[in-house]
Amino acid sequence: MAAIVHIGYHKTGxxxxxxxxxxxxxxxxxIPRATVRAAFLDAGALHFDPTAARRRLGDAxxxxxxxxxxLTGGLHNGGLAGNLSKDVADRIRRTLPDAQIVIFxxxxxxxxxxxxxxxxxxxxxxxxxxxxxxxxxxxxxAPERDEAPGFRLDHFDTIRLIAHYDALFGPDRVHVFRYxxxxxxxxxxxxxxxxxxxxxxxxxxxDWRARNPSLSRxxxxxxxxxxxFTRRAVADKSWLIDIPGWYGVSRRLLRRAxxxxxxxxxxxxHDLLDAALGDRLRAHFAPGEQLLAARLQWQLRVxxxxxxxxxxxxxxxxxxxxxxxxxxxx
Numbered sequence: 298m299a300a301i302v303h304i305g306y307h308k309t310g311x312x313x314x315x316x317x318x319x320x321x322x323x324x325x326x327x328i329p330r331a332t333v334r335a336a337f338l339d340a341g342a343l344h345f346d347p348t349a350a351r352r353r354l355g356d357a358x359x360x361x362x363x364x365x366x367x368l369t370g371g372l373h374n375g376g377l378a379g380n381l382s383k384d385v386a387d388r389i390r391r392t393l394p395d396a397q398i399v400i401f402x403x404x405x406x407x408x409x410x411x412x413x414x415x416x417x418x419x420x421x422x423x424x425x426x427x428x429x430x431x432x433x434x435x436x437x438x439a440p441e442r443d444e445a446p447g448f449r450l451d452h453f454d455t456i457r458l459i460a461h462y463d464a465l466f467g468p469d470r471v472h473v474f475r476y477x478x479x480x481x482x483x484x485x486x487x488x489x490x491x492x493x494x495x496x497x498x499x500x501x502x503x504d505w506r507a508r509n510p511s512l513s514r515x516x517x518x519x520x521x522x523x524x525x526f527t528r529r530a531v532a533d534k535s536w537l538i539d540i541p542g543w544y545g546v547s548r549r550l551l552r553r554a555x556x557x558x559x560x561x562x563x564x565x566x567h568d569l570l571d572a573a574l575g576d577r578l579r580a581h582f583a584p585g586e587q588l589l590a591a592r593l594q595w596q597l598r599v600x601x602x603x604x605x606x607x608x609x610x611x612x613x614x615x616x617x618x619x620x621x622x623x624x625x626x627x
Contacts, residue, residue, distance in 0.1 A: 298494070299359055299361065299393075299395040299396055299397050299470075300359060300360075300361040300362070300363065300393045300397070301361070301362045301363070301396070301494060302368075302397070302399065302520050303319075303364040303387055303400075303401075304365070304389075304398065304399065305367070305368060305369040305400070305401065305402060305578060306369050306400070306402060306408070306453075306455060307367075307372040307408075308372075308408050308412060308415065308454070308476075309362060309401035309402065309460050309476040310401065310476055310480070311366040311477055312508035313508045314364050316504075316505060316508065317504045317544075318498070319362050319364055321498050321499065321502065322362060322471060322496050323479070323498065323499075324360075324495070324496065325361065325496065326355075326360050326361055327361075327364075328354060328355070328363050330366070332353060332355075333354075333363045333364075333365040334365060334367065335353050336349075336350040336353040336561055337350060337365075337368060337385055337389065337392070338367060338447050341618075342384050345384075345391075346590040347391040350388065351392055351393075351416075357377055358393055359395075365622065368389070369382050369385075369400075369452075369458060370382035370385075370452060372412055372416075372452075373412070373416055373419075373448055373533070374446040374447060374448070374449075375446065375448060375451065376449075376452055378449060379452070379458075380450075382458055383461060386458070386461055386462055387465070389617070390466065396470070397470050397472065398423045398462050398470060398471045399472050399474070400455070400471065400474070401479070401499075402455045402459075402473060402474070403475070403476040403477065404476075404477065405454070405455075405578065405582045405585075405586070406579065406582075407566045409429065409450070409453060409578065410452050410566045410569050410570060412448070413429070413569075414511055414512055414517070415509070416519065416531055417512070417521055417524070418512070418548075419531050420520070420527060420528075420529045420530045420531050420534060420623075421534050422535045422536070423533065423534065425569055425576070428448055429448060429450070429532075431447060431448075431533065432447045432448075447522055448533075450578070450581060450582075453582070454582060454585040455585070455589065456585045456586075456588045456589040456592060459473055460472065460592075468592075468596075469599065472493070473589075473593060474486075474490075475593070483505055484500060487500055503550070510555060510556075510563060511563035511564050512555060512563065512564060513561035513564060514564060514568070515560045515562065516554055516555055516560050517622075520547075520551055523543075523551070524536070525537045525538075525544045526538055526539070527544040527547065528545040581606045
């Protein structure tokens, strides 16, 4: 076995994997997010020590599962222009050279809209276009470009980081999955995923509820209005006055209102992207998406040649569902 390092991306179901799936694995040790962040993200680029990182992760690294989306870089700062994203890949390679790397990707337009909604949930006040292109209005030498890195479209051109991991670890140890496949059939995907990596997990006892649900339109406007009364928690925002404790109170109110289902349906990508902006973004990401499609086709061919069985055994248990465990290789 080798360590499994699930690096994200953001907005691809990582919260569900961290909360529900990986802690239920019985034949591997799931490393908490705080430990992963301390091992790989605390030290500066010139002070990182792989020996210290391994010590923080603990003994028996081959039995570990790590899952932390910030290993791909911060959602709202573009991984510091990709510098952090690239450096962390090198840190992982130096610390766990035999690791199996897991990367989930998502349609970039859907991911970008979801990122903006997360920005609003996190205290943001600006609209979608200001969030995406606010830096374009800054002078090339404006201090804000250096002091407060902002959103970058290229962070979601995921094939670049995938190619970097391919070069570091070898493409046979870098496993890329589409979030849309997971979302379409969570149970079936999880069963195949467990079989692929030999994970012993009882899927009958997994909590399948979605995490971080989207907002409805009324709650989106309400959230942006409430965010004017707190400085937290994103850097790029406006506020009228900072009321101590308001951020926590407003988040609890927003979650309860969203969970009630009384404020309309969750917003989808097409609700928030007009046709012109959608076309602009599609054109921007088209070359990378073509390369990504080719990378996924290559992975599929290798999987078929390898003969990995994506079915799973079922065994009776004490209720109507069936407990499931990983399959085997032919």
